[in-house]
Amino acid sequence: MNLFFTKLTDLTFDDAIVHVTSILKEHGFGIITEIDVKETLKKKIDVDFRPYRILGACNPSFAHNALQTYDKAGIMMPCNVIVQQHDDGKVEITIINPDAAASNLNNKALEDFACEVTKELRKVFREI
16 A cells, blocks of 8 residues: 555646645645745755645544544644655655555554545545
């Protein structure tokens, strides 16, 4: 089972972030964290890096249910989405597969729940 879903897009880096954020919102996910890796690496260790952003997506209902199911479910939160621009200019969007992540926790109830979240994120992925 793949740990993530990934695809290239014809959108610019900035447009891809707006696009994926909008689609996530339509499916009940908000962005609760955002890490600009390029900016952080430049600021912290003075390294130039390509545009690379990690978006922490969270659906409050899913999060609440997961935490009620298993108190350590927070280890899988938020659901990370990566938008990165490769050296050739191509922009790639990658979304975590909660099914794969939950399968390592050995909790059947959480695995069943992760399947629901994965179904919703697959819808997001298809719309990208």
